[in-house]
Amino acid sequence: MAMQSTTKRSLSRRWEDYQPTKTMLVWACIAAIVATMVVGFSWGGWVTGGTSQAMAATAGDNARGELASAICVERFNAAPDKAAKLVEFKALSDGYTKRQFIEAGGWATMPGQTSPDRLGVQGCATALAA
Template sequence: MATQSRKPSLARRWEDYQPSKSALFWSCAVTVAATMIIGFSWGGWVTGGTSRMLATTAGDVARGALASAIRVDRFNAAPDAAAKRVEFKALTDSYKKRQFIETGGWATMPGKTSPDRLDVESCAVALTA
């Protein structure tokens, strides 16, 4: 009778496996590269520069929203706010709306002498909404 050689089990082969140094190095390198690709592509990772840029943008947006709320509040606090709102709503041209707000002084922030163009536009957008 011929002897049958049995193939060792997967668990046994796993225990007996001893990778070479180059195979171990390359498997680690591929794992690191795959982790970085997956992290930056789908994981939502960002670099420090991107993080700073996003934080600055978020701060600017929040600051603009707060300033816009202050401007609308100043407009609504005026003694003739209801009449001014009707007059403002009657204007159809965006340039005339900006002029109306600029002349009224509602877009000028405390401590400044004149409003910025973007300040006037954000005030007009907030009052239109």
């Protein structure tokens, strides 16, 4: 009968002696891939193609609205009766009537368009109210 050694092997020695099976290696790789994807989509800022297209469309709409707003303010300021229109605009009480006033004035309708841009009208009303 061989006598068993009662001494404990060190962690580094046990690590050197460990020989994982192919199945264990495959599952470890799969777990690493899944963990990478979870971390990437949760905290890493990764997005799907559909999400990135929606974000790009929203950014485009916002940029178009900001541009339309700036043009609207410039047109309003270039009008010959600017002072009277500004007094009339500031006398309006709620945002809806202010937006209607800007739409009716035609300042928010961009060249080549038949109707004003909604975000442009909102931005113009906000800028003129300030």
